[in-house]
Amino acid sequence: MLEIINDLIQQIVWIHSIDIINRWSRNPGYVTLPHSPTLEESIMRILLPAALLALPSLPAAAAAPVMQPGLYEITAQMVMKGMPMQMPASSFRRCITPQDIADGSAYARGRDNKDCTISHFKQSGNSISYDFSCVMQGHGSMVGRASGSSHASGYDMQTNGHFVPAMEGMGEFSQKMSAKRLGDCGK
Structure with a gap:
C-alpha cells in the first residue's frame, strides 16, 4: 500500500514539475498563477480520496496468514x-x-x-x-x-x-x- 502511495506522489511531483517547466518556458517570469494548484494541493487532491478508499483494506493487508494448529x-x-x-x-x-x-x-x-x-x-x-x-x-x-x-x-x-x-x-x-x-x- 505504501509503495502505491509513494508511486502516486512521484507521479504527481513529476506532472507538477513538467507543468511548471511548461508554464515557465512560455512565461519566464512565471512563479505561480492564482488558478494553479500547489504541489501539496495536487498531492492532497489525489491521495486523500485514494487513502480513504484504501482504509478498509488495511487490516486485511496487515494480517499475515497465521500457521494453523x-x-x-x-x-x-x-x-x-x-x-x-x-x-x-x-x-x-x-x-x-x-x-x-x-x-x-x-x-x-x-x-x-x-x-x-x-x-x-x-x-x-x-x-x-x-x-x-x-x-x-x-x-x-x-x-x-x-x-x-x-x-x-x-x-x-x-x-x-x-x-x-x-x-x-x-x-x-x-x-x-x-x-x-x-x-x-x-x-
Whole structure:
C-alpha cells in the first residue's frame, strides 16, 4: 500500500514539475498563477480520496496468514562446517498447538522442545525470526538464530548457529527446515 502511495506522489511531483517547466518556458517570469494548484494541493487532491478508499483494506493487508494448529511433517537438513560427511535430512511428525504457534515453539526443530529455549521471537507479516538455545544431553548446547517465513499450512526456516563448547570437528552449523500441515492432530 505504501509503495502505491509513494508511486502516486512521484507521479504527481513529476506532472507538477513538467507543468511548471511548461508554464515557465512560455512565461519566464512565471512563479505561480492564482488558478494553479500547489504541489501539496495536487498531492492532497489525489491521495486523500485514494487513502480513504484504501482504509478498509488495511487490516486485511496487515494480517499475515497465521500457521494453523495441527499435525505437521517437519523436515530438516543440517550442514556442519568442517565435517567431511554431512548428516542426511531427517523428518518427523509433530502435533502443533495454538500455544506453540503463539510462543514460537512451533518453529523450533525439537520433537518436544523440552530442551530448547526460544528468545527474541518476532513475527511481522509472514516473516519470523528468533534466537534459540538447545541443551544437548552431556554435550553442552547449541545456540543460534533462525529466520524464515510461515504460511497457513507450514513454514520454511533457515538457522545458523554454533556448539558451546565447540565439539571436535563441529563448530558452526546451518540448517534448513520446512514444515507441511498434514491435517488435524490425532489422525
